[in-house]
Amino acid sequence: MSSPVPDGPAGADEGLRARKRAATQSALERAAVSLALEHGYDNVTVDMICEAAMVSPRTFFNYFGTKEGAFLGGTPPAPTDAEHQAFVHGTSRDVLGDLVGMIADAMADHSPDTDLLRRRRMLIERTPELLTGETSRIAELEEHLVKLVLERFAVQGRTEARTPDLADEARMVVSLAGSVMRYSMQKWFSGGFTGTPVELLHHSLALVRRVAGSIAPAAR
Amino acid sequence: MSSPVPDGPAGADEGLRARKRAATQSALERAAVSLALEHGYDNVTVDMICEAAMVSPRTFFNYFGTKEGAFLGGTPPAPTDAEHQAFVHGTSRDVLGDLVGMIADAMADHSPDTDLLRRRRMLIERTPELLTGETSRIAELEEHLVKLVLERFAVQGRTEARTPDLADEARMVVSLAGSVMRYSMQKWFSGGFTGTPVELLHHSLALVRRVAGSIAPAAR
DNA sequence: AGACAAAAATACAGTAACTGCATCGAAATC
DNA sequence: GATTTCGATGCAGTTACTGTATTTTTGTCT
Incomplete structure (x- = not known):
């Protein structure tokens, strides 16, 4: 004292x-x-x-x-500087996975109040409009996330000179991350999933890979 | 007469x-x-x-x-019965492409008023919140779309017995279609794209394939 | 401790989106 | 032409949200 x-x-x-x-x-x-x-x-x-x-x-x-x-929950999920740096300088080739991981971290380190989270989960489960709302909140980060991805591309030496539509690719990565988050949240809040959030994300990413991979170039 | x-x-x-x-x-x-x-x-x-x-x-x-x-525009995009049937009985292996095509058709055959469409496009271009709104409207169809995809799977002989997580896969297809639509609309309304909507969709699908395909299973 | 600055809580008044209900008029049906 | 049906309207009310000025609380400095 x-x-x-x-x-x-x-x-x-x-x-x-x-x-x-x-x-x-x-x-x-x-x-x-x-x-x-x-x-x-x-x-x-x-x-x-x-x-x-x-x-x-x-x-x-x-x-x-x-x-x-x-x-x-008060503030929309925003990555901390640490998470930001970790993502931008990540070395893995799995940009999408890393991005999803970062968003998930940002959402997680939000409120450590387990009980509130549990009750919130119950609420969202029976109130789909809230799910939509959370989705929209994430969507507002898109512009920022695109910049992050481009930063990471730059660090990895990928330039617009070599890949003309690099910006498009970044935007698509972000868009896909949105899909993964939406799918995961949907599954998480619908209660049907028994496991940790990390497992859920892996499950989702694997599924994306399978589904998107099975796209044949239309022509048979 | x-x-x-x-x-x-x-x-x-x-x-x-x-x-x-x-x-x-x-x-x-x-x-x-x-x-x-x-x-x-x-x-x-x-x-x-x-x-x-x-x-x-x-x-x-x-x-x-x-x-x-x-x-x-008045009514949210809803596929007609014809489009419904065409999709469910489609033979191509590209479920995602067909689904996106169907949604695009549903949005297109909505209002043939070219002038209004042009002005609406200008408006949305400078009003991002409207883009978000349209996205939400599409999201409301998700439940319905999942059913459609499952129908198509059934027609193609794919059953839950053979693929345990068929419902998950269907949901992910829908979620990815959402991504493609969101990406496409974003690009379309931001004005940077010179071409037909069909070309835009092909561009988007190819990009999905490239981005999602480059996911390495994390472990190097 | 007391003066003072910064920030947060509040009261108040107002705008605008949206709803339920009852009524009125025009259009379809017979 | 009578009836029924359906869309348009007026009205009153609820609720989310905002600007502004005022008061209360908290941190700081002497």
Whole structure:
């Protein structure tokens, strides 16, 4: 108690302000999911969530910007700088796999709250529109992801001079990653999958390979 | 010409009621696109559209159900029975290509109004959120499309007994088709593509094949 | 500890999308 | 021509979301 928190090394808190902020956000998300599980997503209003979490409606929108956001979790998945670098300088030839892995990591290191995740999963399972919403949120990252892939191509020495449609290829990689994520999330949230997320992604990637690989060039 | 429209083979009209209906729908769609091109999508309200098209706001929602609908075109793309059958009984090995082709057809035979299509394309080009919206509309068909693919598999003699995860495969085909459509639409609406839609689809499919094919099983 | 700056919570008023319901008028059916 | 059917409309209400000004809380500096 002598030194006034010089620079907490392993400290999980960054000041009381941030802690309170995290608390209210968490409270709102929990309230949202709980209410939706009880009454159904459509029958839950923002006001109800605010009352349960004891904050003003205006504050709600300061946090999430949209009603849906409270149910899906505050901030859309964004890769950290570390993940960014790891991907760009990855050496494997499996660009798609690495990209999917990065997105999955970004989604995972999001909220370590196991219980909330479980309840959220139940909710999404019975509320397909939320699945669509999450898909859209990921889609908003596309532009950024395309840049990442191009960066990685550059690091690997692939240039537009050698491959004229490199930008197209990057865009397609991102688009395919979207497919894999969508497929995986769908399978994950529909409950039919028993296993770890990592296994699920491998399963999905293998399936992509099989399906896309069986494309014959139309001409027999 | 003698019989009073017994069953018009090529007849374009199905009574005055239907014609009027089509007229107002068209008027609303035109007004919506025009206003958005002039003022920007966000700055156009439903009331403005209604005033321009001279219908009540209530009627607007009777037609489209959502504001976005007026800009994207009344009814979401749905394959006709003919297209349905053609796909299910297709003999080619390229399930993905055929599926994409069917969706494209469904979107094409939608509105033969070239001018409106051109203006809509301009609008979407400068309004990415609409692109996302159209993507979501297609996503709503997914369940249906999965059934179609499974039907086709059945016709081709592929059964769950032989391929345990046939349903998974079907789902992935649909998911990949989504990717191709998304990629194609993106490229189409971004204006960078000079060619017919059919060529674009071939380009996209080839790219999928190249990208997905280059997936090495991670282990080197 | 007390003054002061920064940030967050709130109140308030307003816009705009969307819905249910009852009514009215035109079109199809007989 | 009478009836039934269907689309258009008016109206009142709910709900998501925003801008702005005000108040409360928290961090900081002396």
